[in-house]
Amino acid sequence: MRALVAAVCLALTLCSAASASAATTRGGESHSVKPEGGALDLISTSFGQRDRELEILYRSTEAITPQLLAEEKGGQICTVFDRVSPAVRAVCVTRSDGKWRIVSRGKLVEGSVSQPRETELRLRFEPAAANLDVGLADVYVNATAAGCSAQQAKLPKVTWSGAKIVSASLLKLPCEHRLPRVGGYRARVWDVVTTGCKRSGAGQVSRGPSGKRIALTYDDGPSTYTSAFLRELRKLGVPATFFLIGQQVSANASLVRSMMRDGNMVANHSWNHADMGAGGPAASSQLRDTSAAIRRATGFTPCLFRPPYGSTGADLVSRVNAQGMTSVLWSVDPLDWRTPGTDAIVSSVVGQTNGGAIILSHDGGGPRSQTLAALAPIVRTLKRRGYKFVTLTDLLGYAERISLVK
């Protein structure tokens, strides 16, 4: 019953921790204890967004040791996001099997944990990985030193007038902390959009670095076949890179946006599929107009160009590079535009592919049902051989340009 009373007091901010006489905290404000491995006495937290990732930094007065956050003894530091998602989400860091782990609702969250200093712990993860929605949130931190879990289990879950009471344990347990003591910090999870990519290295390439990563590329769309290709890629869980014809983009703007949303890459394949091998100012216009059409449709400026017919030359490449793009040829060509049959396309691609391959195919410019039917067997066979499908920008190691949506 005492825990209940204390919790209600705290929630209404009518009484302080010090006035709850049964509390085991020392001196009201200080509640540092020294269980095995040191003291978990958080003095501050900061919260921000670095590109796509949320960054949370915890600072303590003493070293944040692995023992303090040992998962098997209930050690954890949790940041609780209220109001940002339909349900309250807690993102916690613990230590298990010699590794820091980020966990949310019992599931591992992909991200990184580092210690800039021994008194600090820094988490980075993408909001979606922890099922955090975009928007304003009330944020607070609950930390439990390893060894508190046995006592914690006895605490009743208390609610008062619908408010979530999270601080009863603060008054009860010497090794549990809440930051701030009452209420929450105001924070925002931003939406992030990809606005472009940054080319580097060779001005023209026909393959990526050797290794197990490969890229599927589709030319001459968007077309009536493209949405079926996107569905198939979603089903297979792999991305592709689409080299788009500029004059076909505006009528298919929503299709191009869904390419991006699915994690595919979009790229420039000239305005009207002209032979641009001789270069010259007309080539520059083709490049510029197509990138502008893609930007209007998606907000994204491409950094990859593929010359129609593979027709290229030094002048063209320098014009492509001057517009921030790399000229990309291919290392695997199944000649799918000749419609040789689905089996022939599959065996040609599978036979020619090795590490770093750039696979050429077409989702526009003619009948593409054979190419579409070849996609699933190609992906399954090459995955079985240990290959990983990535976008061309990933394959070439290009950075993305992104911005926060304000």
Ligand code: ZN
């Ligand atoms: Zn083409």
